[in-house]
Amino acid sequence: xxxxxxxxxxxxxxxxxxxxxxxxxxxxxxxxxxxxxxxxxxxxxxxxxxxxxxxxxxxxxxxxxxxxxxxxxxxxxxxxxxxxxxxxxxxxxxxxxxxxxxxxxxxxxxxxxxxxxxxxxxxxxxxxxxxxxxxxxxxxxxxxxxxxxxxxxxxxxxxxxxxxxxxxxxxxxxxxxxxxxxxxxxxxxxxxxxxxxxxxxxxxxxxxxxxxxxxxxxxxxxxxxxxxxxxxxxxxxxxxxxxxxxxxxxxxxxxxxxxxxxxxxxxxxxxxxxxxxxxxxxxxxxxxxxxxxxxxxxxxxxxxxxxxxxxxxxxxxxxxxxxxxxxxxxxxxxxxxxxxxxxxxxxxxxxxxxxxxxxxxxxxxxxxxxxxxxxxxxxxxxxxxxxxxxxxxxxxxxxxxxxxxxxxxxxxxxxxxxxxxxxxxxxxxxxxxxxxxxxxxxxxxxxxxxxxxxxx
Amino acid sequence: xxxxxxxxxxxxxxxxxxxxxxxxxxxxxxxxxxxxxxxxxxxxxxxxxxxxxxxxxxxxxxxxxxxxxxxxxxxxxxxxxxxxxxxxxxxxxxxxxxxxxx
Numbered sequence: 001x002x003x004x005x006x007x008x009x010x011x012x013x014x015x016x017x018x019x020x021x022x023x024x025x026x027x028x029x030x031x032x033x034x035x036x037x038x039x040x041x042x043x044x045x046x047x048x049x050x051x052x053x054x055x056x057x058x059x060x061x062x063x064x065x066x067x068x069x070x071x072x073x074x075x076x077x078x079x080x081x082x083x084x085x086x087x088x089x090x091x092x093x094x095x096x097x098x099x100x101x102x103x104x105x106x107x108x109x110x111x112x113x114x115x116x117x118x119x120x121x122x123x124x125x126x127x128x129x130x131x132x133x134x135x136x137x138x139x140x141x142x143x144x145x146x147x148x149x150x151x152x153x154x155x156x157x158x159x160x161x162x163x164x165x166x167x168x169x170x171x172x173x174x175x176x177x178x179x180x181x182x183x184x185x186x187x188x189x190x191x192x193x194x195x196x197x198x199x200x201x202x203x204x205x206x207x208x209x210x211x212x213x214x215x216x217x218x219x220x221x222x223x224x225x226x227x228x229x230x231x232x233x234x235x236x237x238x239x240x241x242x243x244x245x246x247x248x249x250x251x252x253x254x255x256x257x258x259x260x261x262x263x264x265x266x267x268x269x270x271x272x273x274x275x276x277x278x279x280x281x282x283x284x285x286x287x288x289x290x291x292x293x294x295x296x297x298x299x300x301x302x303x304x305x306x307x308x309x310x311x312x313x314x315x316x317x318x319x320x321x322x323x324x325x326x327x328x329x330x331x332x333x334x335x336x337x338x339x340x341x342x343x344x345x346x347x348x349x350x351x352x353x354x355x356x357x358x359x360x361x362x363x364x365x366x367x368x369x370x371x372x373x374x375x376x377x378x379x380x381x382x383x384x385x386x387x388x389x390x391x392x393x394x395x396x397x398x399x400x401x402x403x404x405x406x407x408x409x410x411x412x413x414x415x416x417x418x419x420x421x422x423x424x425x426x427x428x429x430x431x432x433x434x435x436x437x438x439x440x441x442x443x444x445x446x447x448x449x450x451x452x453x454x455x456x
Numbered sequence: 457x458x459x460x461x462x463x464x465x466x467x468x469x470x471x472x473x474x475x476x477x478x479x480x481x482x483x484x485x486x487x488x489x490x491x492x493x494x495x496x497x498x499x500x501x502x503x504x505x506x507x508x509x510x511x512x513x514x515x516x517x518x519x520x521x522x523x524x525x526x527x528x529x530x531x532x533x534x535x536x537x538x539x540x541x542x543x544x545x546x547x548x549x550x551x552x553x554x555x556x557x558x
Contacts, residue, residue: 034519049487049488050468050488052467056467128510130500130501130511131513132515133515133516133517134515136516136518137516137517140518141517144490145490146466147465148463148466149462151464173466232510232511233511253462378507379509410522411520414516414520415516415521445519446522
């Protein structure tokens, strides 16, 4: 019998460890990666010719990053690597891909989806001005290009990335004028029992905060965002401090983000069941402890299934690969798997802790002024979305999308979908879990009109 | 409208120069730059929203938001954050130059 054909989407920490595990089992998986180089976003590599050290790029995670890179590089020749290849649909047991303008399908016996996460964003007036970027973008500019997003940079939002990016900017010599966090200190204290599941990570987080304080960066907790203002570009960030005073921060760039959201579109298109996760306020694929989705032969690993971070992604990649191997009738190392599962349970406790410490500020969506752009693709306002949710009686987000186009633009709802659902829910006076989620649509990214299928 | 660059280079400063042209104006990028960085180290924005709400300068830098589209004079669309700069590139940031068919 021919070897089973296993396709992995993504070459970050999860995809890399999944591929390594399959190769060790004697298989030759296909790895589809949107970028040219492996590493994913978290361990993104700088272009050839750049000279900064791993320590400069990845800080305390340098050894993990280089280990993941080395593992992937060691798989060359043992996997079928498809770099610069977009996975844009899953249908009838095949992954649909595009390389350049060449479209094709990859039939699979098992599919491991390791597509990671993007920034979770809450709109505010002025967030489409030049100079406003996601936290992830702020980090990519520095890590992959050696650039700051501006000359006087403010960071606003919540979550570990908020502080990490700010401290990386300080370390690189950028002027960080303020860090504004919507989460209050009390939330962090409440989360301690769960976050104690990973004391090492907790300590690293405290270290990042201390470095920012020592650098003299003003940090404001429990703030309420008001607006980003400027004439054709960012000039001022307005917020309200926890004590009610107005904060006016002069800056030419703002990095915003509220932790992360899983990239679930491919699982959705594959027909996997998603369920509302109350801890993260997101719809996530239903998974067993090893990453098996509800559809046979589909596995999720890494932040695309649960936001466990890079370490959790490595473990999830191994578990998903073992699950696929077991389901294909191969023998797997049960004792090792049990250890990996135990590690993931600890990671998941920490994940739930993070969600308490740095909660998604859903209430801000309800309070957005009507004129705020929610959909940055097509410039559709919160007021227009409220109108379709109430006057036109759209009961859930897909109908609201059909009426308003919020979620129908070229980002496919990645940056408006979660806030949009909160706006619809608040306008209708129901919980956000009542208004559903935007259904995944193929292609998950825009395809060039020149795309073609040879031999079809 | 700002005329100087938006992004500030902090590291990797001694890479070879790569000449490109933005809206007809010759500028110098660096080898290894993405098109987005090559443009935003010289000008303040990448495009103008088709919906009348002003200029845009990208948002996610990871190929997800699609807010960094720029064009070649022939009408080819490029995602600025994911396209490496190449010597001689000519980029249009104001209005899609749709190719005239037929």
